[in-house]
Amino acid sequence: MTGRLRSRIPHRMAVYTDITDEELNTLLADFDLGAPLAFKGIAEGVENSNFLLETEAGRFILTVYEKRVREDELPYFLGLTRWLAQHGYPSATPMIDRAGEALKRVRGKPCAIFSFLPGLSVRRPSAAHCRQAGEGLARLHLAAEGFAMTRANDLGQAAWAPMFAKLHGDAEALKPGLAAVIEGDLERLAKAWPQDLPSGVIHADYFPDNVFFNPDGTFAGTIDFYFACNDALAYDIAVALNAWCFEADGSFNITSARAMLAGYETHRPLNRAERDALPVLAHGAAMRFFLTRLHDWGATPPGALVRPKDPLEYERKLAVHRSAPDLVLLGEAS
Numbered sequence: 001m002t003g004r005l006r007s008r009i010p011h012r013m014a015v016y017t018d019i020t021d022e023e024l025n026t027l028l029a030d031f032d033l034g035a036p037l038a039f040k041g042i043a044e045g046v047e048n049s050n051f052l053l054e055t056e057a058g059r060f061i062l063t064v065y066e067k068r069v070r071e072d073e074l075p076y077f078l079g080l081t082r083w084l085a086q087h088g089y090p091s092a093t094p095m096i097d098r099a100g101e102a103l104k105r106v107r108g109k110p111c112a113i114f115s116f117l118p119g120l121s122v123r124r125p126s127a128a129h130c131r132q133a134g135e136g137l138a139r140l141h142l143a144a145e146g147f148a149m150t151r152a153n154d155l156g157q158a159a160w161a162p163m164f165a166k167l168h169g170d171a172e173a174l175k176p177g178l179a180a181v182i183e184g185d186l187e188r189l190a191k192a193w194p195q196d197l198p199s200g201v202i203h204a205d206y207f208p209d210n211v212f213f214n215p216d217g218t219f220a221g222t223i224d225f226y227f228a229c230n231d232a233l234a235y236d237i238a239v240a241l242n243a244w245c246f247e248a249d250g251s252f253n254i255t256s257a258r259a260m261l262a263g264y265e266t267h268r269p270l271n272r273a274e275r276d277a278l279p280v281l282a283h284g285a286a287m288r289f290f291l292t293r294l295h296d297w298g299a300t301p302p303g304a305l306v307r308p309k310d311p312l313e314y315e316r317k318l319a320v321h322r323s324a325p326d327l328v329l330l331g332e333a334s
């Protein structure tokens, strides 16, 4: 674990795979990226192991795929990010080796080397950040047009009821009486879920930690496409409204939400049906993240390397959408 290239990896972080200098050199020998100069684990992230890699050719991110990302889906994710880069969208692009391969293996696990995307994510986004993020999301939807591969949304509306069927006990442990409330939401969502909205490639996890900004506050780019799939484009906006526009006290920031929509519509105006569907889409998007968080919360043993994300945060967002659906009928964007 010690080596010329390695910084000390701090305790409690999402780097599950250790890589020796020799393994790194073997991997890099297939690429034209020069010799490694520095290599260290990155603390953020919960799905994969990420390493900051500096070589004679510049800065890169080595991502080693852990068991949560299905290996047979990696060509879709890698193909999509290459497509986006080729169509002018700022995202991390996988490097290809001399044989034209992006998907490689290290220590028996699949991996890929990505271009380093400059910029920083923000923890407490302002309305101005939301506007920029909205622009970035519409640009993503447009840049992905024409990408030929498809992937169904395996965490879409049809998956929620079967998923929750196994989580009643966890819901009750979180908050007594919650299981019946969630069942009520699921029924309501199943009845009201829109079927014919414009669809295409969606990011499906467009959260503040996956969006980078330049120092002047403008949108810099997007990472982490491992939930990307084909679904209603407006559903992606709904995911983002939930993730970006709630305050720490649980209130919905309508100014930020309108700013996000206005940013989005500078590139891709919504049609009437998409706008009208935003309340139900936002309710459903809150359900999706509540369910995966509830699942992870129940499945994570105490003292695990990665602390699960709080399902109660999304239980509160569900309650907001349940009791005030008109909130997300955002009116005309400012």
Ligand SMILES: Nc1ncnc2c1ncn2[C@@H]1O[C@H](COP(=O)(O)OP(=O)(O)O)[C@@H](O)[C@H]1O
Binding pocket: 014, 042, 044, 045, 046, 047, 048, 049, 050, 061, 092, 093, 114, 115, 116, 117, 118, 209, 210, 223, 224, 226
């Ligand atoms: N291409 C990239 N350029 C710059 N930083 C990156 C890049 N990819 C990942 N990172 C960094 O690694 C962290 C974790 O990456 P992410 O893909 O979100 O992992 P996970 O899927 O495990 O959550 C990000 O928060 C970011 O700091």
Ligand SMILES: N[C@@H](CCOP(=O)(O)O)C(=O)O
Binding pocket: 045, 046, 047, 205, 207, 209, 210, 224, 289, 292, 293, 309
């Ligand atoms: N955004 C999801 C969790 C996925 O984590 P990421 O680090 O891969 O973006 C949530 O908040 O539940």
